[in-house]
Amino acid sequence: MAAGQWITIGEVAWRTGAAVSAIRFYEEKGLLTARRTAGGTRMFLRSDIRRVSFILIAQRLGFSLEEIGVHLRGLPDGRTPTKKDWEKISRDFRASIDERIAALTTLRTRLTSCIGCGCLSLKTCGLYNPEDEAKEKGAGPRYLLGDKPSRA
Amino acid sequence: MAAGQWITIGEVAWRTGAAVSAIRFYEEKGLLTARRTAGGTRMFLRSDIRRVSFILIAQRLGFSLEEIGVHLRGLPDGRTPTKKDWEKISRDFRASIDERIAALTTLRTRLTSCIGCGCLSLKTCGLYNPEDEAKEKGAGPRYLLGDKPSRA
DNA sequence: TCTTGATCTCAAGTTAACTTGAGATTGTAG
């Protein structure tokens, strides 16, 4: 609204700590949108600083740019997001974090009871549970941590 | 000790669900050691199934092969680890997991109070805290999620 | 206007963790 709404890629970089090349990369990946001056120089909204910060934080939490992109699609593109916009995206994002923590906790528990106990049979081992993650492709461990089945 | 101690790479692959190429890769990276037959075929210990399983699980928990390698160095190489060996490594590993969960939890809390609240000032924002992680190199976000400082 | 620093585009390089392919051997059932 006010003056000074548009900032250069250099300023975004400085303010977020991200490299200029990384910001261009994010734009290329559709996580960010920039206007151009007549000469071709990218101009960002001040609110894009927040957007980039969000990306950086989410990455530290272990999310891929792909996943982060999904969350960011919930924000208006090329227009300063409102408080409501951010609240919504924060809720969704928090849910993702909760899932991650839950998964880690489950695996920790299983690790403790499987490896920790030293029992080498693992008949009842729940450490590898195909349901835990959408098994992207292929098999995954079969008799995890167990060396029992002789197979011929 | 008993017969049937040595198994082929194919068996390790089948039993763990990992690809044969992946197992060769792990060996190359020093996470695994194999004897060779006169002809050059790799022969693994049965206990290497457990070792590979450990690698796969640790990866799912978000650890890099590098980090996993550090933990595995705690196991005897080329000899079947004892129950004590595994207990020791499990304790260390569990500690790493605890750290990870703690870090995630902290960040989740901060996310909630920073983005979630919708306050756009962020003067007191703790979301980006340089102490959280050994800042590998460079700066990291400066005025995270805040668009205040005008800078010239 | 000149000059210097900031940007721009595009191609290629980088690390992690593997996979794929080529061509050559090994090992084992029959």
Added chain:
DNA sequence: CTACAATCTCAAGTTAACTTGAGATCAAGA
């Protein structure tokens, strides 16, 4: 002894997330 599957080596390709470099252009102060 023969097949034929399983291995082997080595080089190159793949995805993610960027970085680096080259060569050209833009923007802004003196």
